[in-house]
Amino acid sequence: MTIAVGDKLPEAHFVEVSAEGPKPTTTADFFGGKKVALFSVPGAFTPTCSARHLPGFIDQHDALKAKGVDVIACTAVNDPFVLAAWAKSAGAEGKVVMLADGNGTFAQATGLTMDGSAFGLGQRGSRWSMIVDDGTVAQLNVEAPGAFEVSSADYMLSKL
DSSP states (O other), X not given: OOOOTTOBOOOOEEEEEETTXXXXXXXXXXXXXXXXXXXXXXXXXXXXXXXXXXXXXXXTHHHHHHTTOOEEEEEESSOHHHHHHHHHHHTOTTTOEEEEOTTOHHHHXXXXXXXXXXXXXXXXXXXXXXXXXXXXXXXXXXXXXXXXXXXXXXXXXXXX
């Protein structure tokens, strides 16, 4: 079953990329008491993710904050070291928090997965964005396979 607006996020573990190094966290700890703009990419350093998805959230950081977003976060089925390198190369540090879902347990628990086996990627999180308000999904924008339209920072801003 796929998560929907009004649902609580499932309990899952992430590894947050921080200046101090990898930091384990949970959905309850990370999302509790905050309004978070969360987006998922199929993989760090992949073409659309690197050229459009992550840069859009970096560029719209201030506008999202002005609309009441406390934190902007990105999740991917990648390890925290890859996400740290990607954040650094993209200039996302200090703007977008990276949440590694290395085993894909969060992606599976939300039902927002894709099979990238044909491209050598295996099971991944699909491309989407959501507003999470104190652990509850307030907005959910899920892309059709291969598309990049409704999960962008610009689209999210238009709905806030």
